[in-house]
Amino acid sequence: MATSRPPEVVLRSPGPELIALPWDLPLAEWDETEVPLRDVEVGPSRHLVRFVEADGALWALKDLPERIARREYDVLRRLEDGCLPAVRAAGLVNQPGHDTAILVTRFLDGSWQYRRLFMRLPPNRPRHRARLFDAMVSLLVDLHRHGVFWGDCSLNNTLFARDGQILQAYLVDAETSEIHPGGLSDGQREHDLSILVENVAAGMIDLATALERPPEIVPQLIDEATALPERYRQLWDALHAAPEFPFDDRYRVEAAIRELNDLGFAVDEVALQPVGDGRSRLQIAVGDRNYHSAQLRRLTGVEVGEGQARILLGDLNAHREWMRRRTGQDVSERAAARSWVDHCLEPGMRAAHRALGGVGSEVQAYCDLLEVRWLLSERAGADAGNEAALAALGGRAPTDSAAKMAVADAETDQLPRISDG
Known part of the structure; x- marks a missing residue:
């Protein structure tokens, strides 16, 4: 039988609107005329899931038995501590008066x-x-x-x-x-x-x-x-291969590291263990999948996803090569990075984001711009330039079918590039 016992509320993002939600009521009884509930499509679920907008953010709320809710909250916290790709636990509300609990997670933007x-x-x-x-x-x-x-x-x-x-x-x-x-x-x-x-x-x-x-x-x-x-x-x-080869074939170490880096993984440690007959076993301690993002952060201070970083580093390297040709001199990584951020990345992000009507993130918009420019350049056999790519990205210019699909994806911010299918 329900009692009048007050709820136990733990919130990691204690904004005033989130705190003011009716945590004393079962989630099923929240009234959309009084609470800023939002309709978000979700798949089948064993438990009631509702979404609420508060403090400028969207939150997912799931009604669960208290034991299960505490367990899931703890797991999500540990996944966050390990920097693993999972939704972030934002709170746990135990409702002993209703024999249930509400798990709060931050909605994953985009x-x-x-x-x-x-x-x-x-x-x-x-x-x-x-x-x-x-x-x-x-x-x-x-x-x-x-x-x-x-x-x-x-x-x-x-x-x-x-x-x-x-x-x-x-x-x-x-x-x-x-x-x-x-x-x-x-x-x-x-x-x-x-x-x-x-x-x-x-x-x-x-x-x-x-x-x-x-x-x-x-x-x-x-x-x-x-x-x-x-x-x-x-x-x-x-990630877990331990190949054996003659000690003199140490060039294979570089190849193994490059393969892992291409997959996006950083390498923490490399060890060559002798196994007899002049052969060694290669063991590589693999870190998180942040090789390119860490490299970009080191050069520019910019924080992006691993996939975005791979694209942006390509653009940065192209800009560095352009500076070399223009000056006839070698250009340091740091100098090229500063110039690229000032003259390519920052203005490019703003322009691409405007072309897409403010959809998605500025970084992703610039990545889309780079691909549309590449598609148009492939079609023309020469660099199409940013202006033509911006016009295509914003739907103000005709494009070939491949570029159209890329533009459509960028406008809706739904999919990765599908132009090669």
């Missing part, structure tokens, strides 16, 4: 639920779906490397956000997650993978049916889901 992405993906272009699956596999590998057993990895429990020309996946639901400081066993990892395959296949088929996609796409979706473990193992093996 993110998309897979249903909205899938609706824009043409059924005859599996490469589009492959990018979504690559993001999920990368997320699962990141979690497993840090000893996190997800337990319910599915499309419903994942959000996607653009990071340059790739998708970044984020864990949303951690109700069944477990953190093992000593790492996961192979059996635990394989169990998580089997859950992923089953959930992804079911989710994609259900949505394809709801969207009345052609029946012949179903076997293709099943094949794509069953291929996920192989994608996972390729990435896992690249």
Whole structure:
């Protein structure tokens, strides 16, 4: 029987509007005429989820049994401490008078639920779906490397956000997650993978049916889901390989490091252990996936995602080469970085963001501008320049079909580039 016991409220972002919400009432009884609730599309959930706007931000609120809510709150806090891609826990409200609790998380700005992405993906272009699956596999590998057993990895429990020309996946639901400081066993990892395959296949088929996609796409979706473990193992093996080779073949160390850097991973330590017969075993301690973002931050102080950093570093290197040709002298990394920020990045971000009508982030807008410029330049056989790219980005100039798709993506801020499909 409900009592009048007041709620226990813990908020990590205690703005006045968030504090003033009716935490003494069950979430189902919140009145939209009195509370700034927002309609946000979500997938199927075992528990009631509602969204509220307060203190200039959007918050997700989930009604849970108190024990489960505390457990999920603790897991999300530990994922945040480990800088893992997951939604951020913002509060926990225990409502003993109603025998329930409310978990508060910060809504991930610029993110998309897979249903909205899938609706824009043409059924005859599996490469589009492959990018979504690559993001999920990368997320699962990141979690497993840090000893996190997800337990319910599915499309419903994942959000996607653009990071340059790739998708970044984020864990949303951690109700069944477990953190093992000593790492996961192979059996635990394989169990998580089997859950992923089953959930992804079911989710994609259900949505394809709801969207009345052609029946012949179903076997293709099943094949794509069953291929996920192989994608996972390729990435896992690249991160944990310990090749053996003659000690004199140390050039292979550089190749291994470069492969990991190309995947976005920083390298913390390299060790060559003798194994006999003049051979050594290479072991590489791999850090977080922030190689390019750390490099850009070191040169410019700019904080961006790993995918965005890869694109921006390419633009920075091109600017440095332009400065060399213009002056006939070598240009230091620092000098080129300062010039690039002042003359390319900052004005380019503002202009691209204006061209897109203020949609999305300025950094992502500039990444979109760079790709549209590249597409137009490829078409013309010469550098098209920023003005033509800005006109195409803002829909003020005709473009070829490839550039049109890139522009459409940038305008809606929904997908990574799909122009190569």
